[in-house]
Amino acid sequence: MITVKNISKSFNGTQVLKDISFGFEKGKTNLIIGKSGSGKSVLTKCIVGLFEPDEGEIFYDNRDFLALKSKEKKDLRKEMGMLFQGSALFDSQSVEENVAFPLRMFTNMLEDEILERVNFCLNRVNILNKNNLYPSELSGGMQKRVAIARAISLQPKYLFCDEPNSGLDPVTAIVIDELIKEITDEYKMTTIVITHDMNSVLEIGDNILFIDNGIKKWEGSKNEILNVKVKELHDFVYVSKFLQNIKPK
Numbered sequence: 001m002i003t004v005k006n007i008s009k010s011f012n013g014t015q016v017l018k019d020i021s022f023g024f025e026k027g028k029t030n031l032i033i034g035k036s037g038s039g040k041s042v043l044t045k046c047i048v049g050l051f052e053p054d055e056g057e058i059f060y061d062n063r064d065f066l067a068l069k070s071k072e073k074k075d076l077r078k079e080m081g082m083l084f085q086g087s088a089l090f091d092s093q094s095v096e097e098n099v100a101f102p103l104r105m106f107t108n109m110l111e112d113e114i115l116e117r118v119n120f121c122l123n124r125v126n127i128l129n130k131n132n133l134y135p136s137e138l139s140g141g142m143q144k145r146v147a148i149a150r151a152i153s154l155q156p157k158y159l160f161c162d163e164p165n166s167g168l169d170p171v172t173a174i175v176i177d178e179l180i181k182e183i184t185d186e187y188k189m190t191t192i193v194i195t196h197d198m199n200s201v202l203e204i205g206d207n208i209l210f211i212d213n214g215i216k217k218w219e220g221s222k223n224e225i226l227n228v229k230v231k232e233l234h235d236f237v238y239v240s241k242f243l244q245n246i247k248p249k
């Protein structure tokens with residue numbers, strides 16, 4: 001479980017997050033949704049420690065993240081898996097080297113143990129016999145799956161995915177969503193997925209935070225979202241539904 005309390009963040013006098021509080025639950029795919037520029041990535045970067053919020057608190061289970069000493073913070077970082085927005089892999093490294101990277105960086109595992117773990121993770125995301133290929137030799141969906149294999153290589157308790165299915169066709173996007181949901185359940189991770197894809201929302205939205213202009217406007221689940229009366233959320237859902245031709249229940 002990750003809990004954020006009253007998080008605010010400004011850049012050069014412009015406030016981009018305003019007093020956001022939310023609980024991201026363990027074993028669930030927790031979504032952050034909202035329009036482009038609404039503050040989803042900045043919030044996530046605050047949670048993982050890439051930005052420091054101006055105000056507020058962040059708890060990883062019972063650990064007060066902002067109060068941790070640097071050694072404790074480093075230990076906690078090893079419990080996080082991340083899938084960043086945009087291209088997620090090191091282009092100059094093979095599939096195997098990409099997935100092995102966190103293991104070489106953060107553990108003292110021996111080479112044969114590393115290879116075993118790499119193959120386990122690649123197998124889990126259904127990438128077989130591709131160890132020596134480079135990212136440019138894979139399809140977009142395969143690249144995302146390798147990135148997921150890398151993100152889970154250290155058996156993280158907390159998984160962060162910033163738009164994991166952007167740039168993918170709708171069918172492959174659902175495969176990636178389902179994979180994230182499955183591994184979240186299997187390893188009982190606290191998973192945070194940023195998305196503005198309504199298909200994803202309706203597929204995997206166990207627990208959803210909707211932000212608009214840096215403000216929390218709604219929270220709830222996929223079962224409630226189509227009938228919400230909050231104007232900004234209704235507009236977000238309606239435009240997406242219109243574009244994707246999803247029929248309301």
Ligand SMILES: Nc1ncnc2c1ncn2[C@@H]1O[C@H](COP(=O)(O)OP(=O)(O)OP(=O)(O)O)[C@@H](O)[C@H]1O
Pocket residue numbers: 011016034035036037038039040041042043196
């Ligand atoms: N390092 C930074 N310095 C200054 N402003 C920033 C910085 N990072 C983000 N911002 C601003 O914060 C606001 C929120 O950006 P953010 O990247 O969180 O949007 P987002 O919701 O993730 O959008 P998208 O869906 O397009 O990825 C934007 O106005 C952006 O310009």
Ligand SMILES: [Mg+2]
Pocket residue numbers: 040041042085162
């Ligand atoms: Mg973003």
